[in-house]
Amino acid sequence: MRRAHPVEAIRAAERPLLEAAEASGDPDAVMRRAAAGVAHHTAALLRSRSGGVFGRSVLLIVGSGDNGGDALYAGAMLRARGCRVEAVLLDPARAHARALAALRRAGGRAAGFRAGPGAGATPPDVVIDGVVGLAGSGPLREPAAGIVAHHAAAGVPFVSVDLPSGVDADTGTVHDPHVPAHVTVTFGALRRAHLLASPACGRVEVVDIGMGGIPAGPRSVRRPDRAEVGRSWPVPGPGDDKYSQGVVAIRAGSDRFPGAAVLCASAAVAATSGMVRYVGSGSGAVLAVRPEVVCHPSVAEAGTAQAWVVGPGAGTGAEAVADIDAVLAHGLPTVLDADALTCVAAHPVLLRGVAASVLLTPHAGEFDRLTGGWDRADRAGALRRYVAGLRDRGINATVLLKGRVTLVDDGETTWSVDAGCSWAATAGSGDVLSGIAGALLAGGRGDGRAAAWPAVAAAVVHGDAARAAAVRTGGAGAPIGATDLLSALPGAISSLRDE
Missing domain, CATH: 3.40.1190.20 (Ribokinase)
Known part of the structure; x- marks a missing residue:
């Protein structure tokens, strides 16, 4: 039996980890752990669809929250494995600075959104969705909606960080438009939407980030074994x-x-x-x-x-x-x-x-x-x-x-x-x-x-x-x-x- 939990329970379980990382002088320790899981499952998807990782093209769609930081760190790790990595920063001034620096040090490219590329451009092998996280609600907004629609129409698979953007974490509401995830990589425990909106989440992978178990509460959702x-x-x-x-x-x-x-x-x-x-x-x-x-x-x-x-x-x-x-x-x-x-x-x-x-x-x-x-x-x-x-x-x-x-x-x-x-x-x-x-x-x-x-x-x-x-x-x-x-x-x- 698997349980999925509401946002407040997830945040309460994450808090001690984040506080310990901050106290240690390495505030991004948990984020990098999460990003390693994203990179691992993205690499597995690349191997299953294209036969390898080296030389494959990865596009990051990066929002201003922690999910954007996860995506950037994951991009740096994939770049170290030989992928070509490019990040579209939806709000460059608010992108996670340390994660962005890590991506650039690894040789990844990052820039704010610009119109294009044209229809004839070669699509990436995979897109990592780091647009919004647990705090997100409502449908995708421009320019993210247009970027997602363009690549979805081209048949590019999406890996979503934590939740597909455009899917509400607690209600499981699937808005139009949203990211059509092939794989969703989440951290520590399932969120309610992973079970309530499972078709939109694709295959859900839970990465161990050292978070303790979360007791079932009245708003937890169960999936039968x-x-x-x-x-x-x-x-x-x-x-x-x-x-x-x-x-x-x-x-x-x-x-x-x-x-x-x-x-x-x-x-x-x-x-x-x-x-x-x-x-x-x-x-x-x-x-x-x-x-x-x-x-x-x-x-x-x-x-x-x-x-x-x-x-x-x-x-x-x-x-x-x-x-x-x-x-x-x-x-x-x-x-x-x-x-x-x-x-x-x-x-x-x-x-x-x-x-x-x-x-x-x-x-x-x-x-x-x-x-x-x-x-x-x-x-x-x-x-x-x-x-x-x-x-x-x-x-x-x-x-x-x-x-x-x-x-x-x-x-x-x-x-x-x-x-x-x-x-x-x-x-x-x-x-x-x-x-x-x-x-x-x-x-x-x-x-x-x-x-x-x-x-x-x-x-x-x-x-x-x-x-x-x-x-x-x-x-x-x-x-x-x-x-x-x-x-x-x-x-x-x-x-x-x-x-």
Whole structure:
């Protein structure tokens, strides 16, 4: 498991190092340590893309803060390894003087920005982004925006110091324009944006600069360890039977949307070895695909279960609302998805007196209905505020906010799950996700109080299955449907357990 921390925690952990360096008479000692890491990973990128380091061309885009100093020192180190290094100083009067002197002593060139070069000029082999650091906010400004756009269009890879410029450290907001980093080199510990905005950061490398460990706080973000997810996946033991492994009941589908019932129930069957009960008008369609599912005519007549899933394709009328109320009255862990979220948004009283954990799984539009409008630039902050509001009402809620980077928040911890692709952005994939999560709530680590880990584990394997389905024939991948994702689910679980 990896943790990412807010700016104030990072600064507090760095302070003793910086103070010790100042007291020693070498105020740039920490900066040079950081720069050595930047130089190392830049050299590795050069080798991987061009086969070597000597003679390669490196461009530094240098701002006025410490990240600019890191970039300049890194440039001096790369120049010592035979690279041709040129620095564009966005604010020459405020560039880090000692680092700039080091670059020039090593034979690197540095100058303030000037228009050009022309379109026919040879692009550098790599650009190091030292524009702004932790204090930066908002989009790239000129002339940095134009320089970045020019080299990005030419296909030049970027190495960002600490964070890609144009990405906010705490919220993970990715502004337009921003640096499209191939590699981000950070120091001591991850920043929140490294997990909240991971697609914009590229591969993140953490360099040891002697900073002590940072304890997890309420604003820390966690990324699950894949091996831990695999180890925790519920599998049958010698004494297990279909009941002891967890029974999940599903209220999904309708005459209009029978496919939602099939996808949700099939995913629950594939996720664990327990038992799946089904309630709804889609029994015929479900049994045609999954004859092992036990069907019931109503919520009241469904047998014993350890968890419920309600909502995919189930409608939003009076009958659907009544079924949600009846399910929640069972006092069992419950996943509310799709139409159930629309019902909850229209009838918040449905969540009154929820006795067990409830997992809400909205996409951005459904979250908009639940919240009445939210700040999409700060997904993690908006999610935490909504969950905190539910908790203040005595509702034991966890929310999974879907996306390329899926966020799970239970009011105490924020989890970030980057699927590594967006192939799951297809109709019906949410029905598959809710079926997986419900099965894990019934048979996994969900214990009647906590839904966060089953939600996280479901998100991990859901993303894996989407990626596996998209690349099933090799190459870069191809569009998939939810049935393709579902077919890839057993293999994804097996691979995860094998890590």
